[in-house]
Amino acid sequence: xSEWQSWPRFRYEAELDLRFPEEVASMPGGRALFACIQxxxxxxxxxxxxxxxxxxxxxxxxxxxxxxxxxxxxxxxWLCASCYACAVECPRxxxxxxxxxxxxxxxxxxxxxxxxxxxxxxxxxxxxxxxKRGRSTESRLVLRLYAKTNPLKILNQARLGWRLLRTGRFGxxxxxxxxRQQIEQLLRAVDAAKAITLVDKLAQKVARA
Amino acid sequence: MKYLYYPGCSLKGTNRxxxxxxxxxxxxxxxxxxxxxxxxxxxxxxxxxxxEMKSFALAARNLALAERQSKADGPTLIAPxxxxxxxxxxxxxxxxxYSEVSRTIDGALQxxxxxxxxxxxxxxxxxxxxxxxxxxxxxxxxxxxLAGLKVxxxxxxxxxxxxxxxxxxxxxxxxxxxxxxxxxxxVDWPLKTRCCGGSLMGTLQEVGVPLSYIxxxxxxxxxxxVVATACPLCQFNLECYxxxxxxxxxxRIEIPIVYFTQLxxxxxxxPERRLGMHRLLVPFHLLHLRAARGGAHAHA
Numbered sequence: 001x002s003e004w005q006s007w008p009r010f011r012y013e014a015e016l017d018l019r020f021p022e023e024v025a026s027m028p029g030g031r032a033l034f035a036c037i038q039x040x041x042x043x044x045x046x047x048x049x050x051x052x053x054x055x056x057x058x059x060x061x062x063x064x065x066x067x068x069x070x071x072x073x074x075x076x077x078w079l080c081a082s083c084y085a086c087a088v089e090c091p092r093x094x095x096x097x098x099x100x101x102x103x104x105x106x107x108x109x110x111x112x113x114x115x116x117x118x119x120x121x122x123x124x125x126x127x128x129x130x131x132k133r134g135r136s137t138e139s140r141l142v143l144r145l146y147a148k149t150n151p152l153k154i155l156n157q158a159r160l161g162w163r164l165l166r167t168g169r170f171g172x173x174x175x176x177x178x179x180r181q182q183i184e185q186l187l188r189a190v191d192a193a194k195a196i197t198l199v200d201k202l203a204q205k206v207a208r209a
Numbered sequence: 210m211k212y213l214y215y216p217g218c219s220l221k222g223t224n225r226x227x228x229x230x231x232x233x234x235x236x237x238x239x240x241x242x243x244x245x246x247x248x249x250x251x252x253x254x255x256x257x258x259x260x261e262m263k264s265f266a267l268a269a270r271n272l273a274l275a276e277r278q279s280k281a282d283g284p285t286l287i288a289p290x291x292x293x294x295x296x297x298x299x300x301x302x303x304x305x306x307y308s309e310v311s312r313t314i315d316g317a318l319q320x321x322x323x324x325x326x327x328x329x330x331x332x333x334x335x336x337x338x339x340x341x342x343x344x345x346x347x348x349x350x351x352x353x354x355l356a357g358l359k360v361x362x363x364x365x366x367x368x369x370x371x372x373x374x375x376x377x378x379x380x381x382x383x384x385x386x387x388x389x390x391x392x393x394x395x396v397d398w399p400l401k402t403r404c405c406g407g408s409l410m411g412t413l414q415e416v417g418v419p420l421s422y423i424x425x426x427x428x429x430x431x432x433x434x435v436v437a438t439a440c441p442l443c444q445f446n447l448e449c450y451x452x453x454x455x456x457x458x459x460x461r462i463e464i465p466i467v468y469f470t471q472l473x474x475x476x477x478x479x480p481e482r483r484l485g486m487h488r489l490l491v492p493f494h495l496l497h498l499r500a501a502r503g504g505a506h507a508h509a
Contacts, residue, residue, distance in 0.1 A: 084370035118412035189320035
């Protein structure tokens, strides 16, 4: 792919979502985003930037400019392997890895994550398994991932699966915490706290209007 | 002093050799370890991609359980898996730095009849071994020196980044010092913290395989006999896809990938089986290696 194709499509200013940068910056420590000097150290450090549709530096620039749809639909955010190399090197101390995680969350919430794209599918499957049982079982997770993305790939992995089975590294028994109810109470309480924060924000808006 | 131990999901599954070797090596050093009761998944990187606050809540439950279980005032919780180590440490940082996170998490813990007073010390086994036990003490306990063995020490990303609590972020040395104390040599290998691809190996293999291949090619080029790792995911990625790398890049990639605790255990005289050596897909036997070289101390 030649480089120009990965540039954001031409946009009129009216098409941009100027609330987007503010929304993203509301994450813990998120204001640092506005301190970015576009030096490109993140893109240069990232071992995955060659595979990305937009480099990490571009994602930051596009977020600040309001290219919400392009950013949330990008593959870049799902290619971040969370190795924190960029975050450590950033001269403005921007938590770039956490920023990528924030964008992943927003993409899922707004249903703009690429469908059947294995990274996003894995995140969702993992999330659901841990919510239900408190622990994840690798073997089951992998099987669900293949079932939901590309079932034929299981064949490709058959030899590895057999070798893991032989060395006692592959078991299908589902792991679980004993106190599942406690996990449920804990996670439900987080949802409740979020709902309250949301209502508070709305109330403030109404009061100002 | 008794340590609390947080295994995490991977050490109970595909990478149980890590658990086996951590426990056996610590026991050989007379260090008492007790598993955290009813621990839950730390949330790993994937949870942060879906709901970061819930990932903090999950990690905080483990921290609260650690305080409840331990009689010590500031219990030490050992987390050998890099992912778990990072998430537990990150949660502590966020609880400290951001009042909004702290408030929400305390409320959620309370709703689940839990309480966390911020007293747990999350530590990696490398940290304990080097900074608490010390290389000299460990060297004195060595029964079977690993003389002649050339080791590439691979730290991976998440035990030194972003927090670097016990080692240098760019050029960590704790594992190198430990391995040298066991009598082995460590090779100069600049990729010791470069990303192995993490979970991308499972999701986008075409991206994961080259990332791991770069590491192993360089380790082989620098004459390493074996790569020592400190993370279950790194071990899995580097070991399990060597045949794919060989095929894709048309060169022979074959090098054993072991946990640093397995080397430690071998040097301390722990039987191979108790260290989970039989679970390796690319076998590693000290005796075979020496025989091939024609003697215990002969090496190029």
